[in-house]
Amino acid sequence: MKALQLHVDYIEYEPLRREGAVSEEVQPGPKSLRDAIVLFTSIEEKDDEEVAEELLREVADSMGRLGVDTLLIYPYAHLSNTLAPPMKALHLVRHMERRAQEVGLKVYRAPFGWNKRFSLSVKGHPLAEQFRVVSQETLKSRGTVEARATQVAVVEERETQHVQMGRELDLFSIHTVLGSGLPIFHARGRIIRDELIKLIREVNARLGFEEVWTPHLFKSDIWYQTGHYEHYRDRMFIFTVRGDEYVVKPMNCPGHAMIYASRPRSYRDLPVMFSEFGTVYRNEQPGELTGLFRVRSITQDDGHAFVRPDQIEEVIVRILNEVIWVLRLTVPGRISATLSTRPQSFIGDPAKWDEATEALKKALRESGMDYELKEGEGAFYGPKIDVDVEDSLGRRWQCSTVQLDFFLPERLDLKYVERDGSQSRPIMIHRAILGSIERFMGILLEHYNWRLPLWLSPTQVVVLPVSEKNREYASKLKERLCSEGIRAELWVEGTLEKRIRAAHQLRASFMAIVGDEEESSGTVTLRDYKGRVVRGLGGTQLSGWLLDQIRRRTNNRGEIDDTLSPAGGVLR
Ligand SMILES: [Zn+2]
CATH class of the missing domain: 3.40.50.800 (Anticodon-binding domain)
Structure with missing residues (x-):
């Protein structure tokens, strides 16, 4: 079966005279449709119902993506020279029509066995014209490929499932007109975001992070200073207004560093810690965007600690313990960590690196977490710990990150006064526990399979x-x-x-x-x-x-248990 699928602004057609042995009865006069998919279809000798159904499934999928629900099946003999006999062709066309109705399309059919006059206007978008070929052979070869790809397909299908949940549960939606990778959260979705933020606020308070707020954009100057302009430029949204260049922030770090630098700091003040539920914007490639898992507007539960070298271990242990607490509470799967150490090219003093890496190892051991060593895989500016959690489908998600940074304090000239009056550089620790609130929400929706605690x-x-x-x-x-x-x-x-x-x-x-x-x-x-x-x-x-x-944030997803039995209280 071969079909030419056209997305049209309009089509007008009119049966003129009967052609061939089999032709349907028709109402005379012109017919027209607007914003429809026209499917010029040639039915071939070896086609059967299975082939017809597969072709219709492809078309219906494509219509779903295009947001069109009107279909005109137009028998058209000119796409093939091995045509099926007319009775069989008519049977299969009718079969397709019924199937299209079953999947909820508004389906029309140009009459079979007639010479028709037609005129149409095809839309100009890239998917407006598509050619489809389906036969028993293509079905068979697809079958074997599908078998091999089952594992992948299952996961991919699951990945998009939370988008469906978002729509059906009225939580969030993604609109091409607003831009891909920029989900909007409806009132009910905002509630989930707020609950997650509330949870992390409690953690921040225990750890001593003070919550701050910084704007969504800064001038380019700061991003030159931090080195982001040089290394991260492709993923930043940059624009110029009245001769000044601005960047929509891809990270919150510079703002927090400026707050640190806004007043003199003594060794006794450290650690100084700031947190922010800051939405950052990253220009991810369109092909990489997936539901809430990969977006362009990312709300991080971000935090930066400015510490003395001797405080690294203690601060990290406390953060890791909270990481474990949060992950156990939210996605109760197996937790594990990786420690990425000094790469080939790095900045700073190797002795300081070794000391810091040792402190991270001790912190990991003390928190009791399993970890894997990734020798040489740290960023050029410091070693880091990533924490993964496993969801109910056995997928591992990297959520929490604790990244040491020797570089930014140097670049931004951050200091504190030592006991003896000399000046030292603090070490900066970037940390996120949930990572991205959006992504974490996607993980939760799929982990709990529609029904949240x-x-x-x-x-x-x-x-x-x-x-x-x-x-x-x-x-x-x-x-x-x-x-x-x-x-x-x-x-x-x-x-x-x-x-x-x-x-x-x-x-x-x-x-x-x-x-x-x-x-x-x-x-x-x-x-x-x-x-x-x-x-x-x-x-x-x-x-x-x-x-x-x-x-207590129990994982009760809406089940009455034995702790609730009537005691005959009176509601007034
Ligand atoms: Zn940071």
């Missing part, structure tokens, strides 16, 4: 009154849960069954159902996503149980 869930409780009569009581319950800091919503529209189904679809953690019985006894019935139900709960008991799960 209660503490991360955008909708923790949906309050469902059984009927309109119970609305006021339900509304009070919702207000009460919200006032205690639980994300509760009141849903009143539609039948109870419909609302329960919608709550499932949105992956709401719990449903609180209130009818006459609950109202008269001042209680609530809680239902989880597995259909387990606890009746007769008091309001205090319900919110207390939920808040305990939320505060």
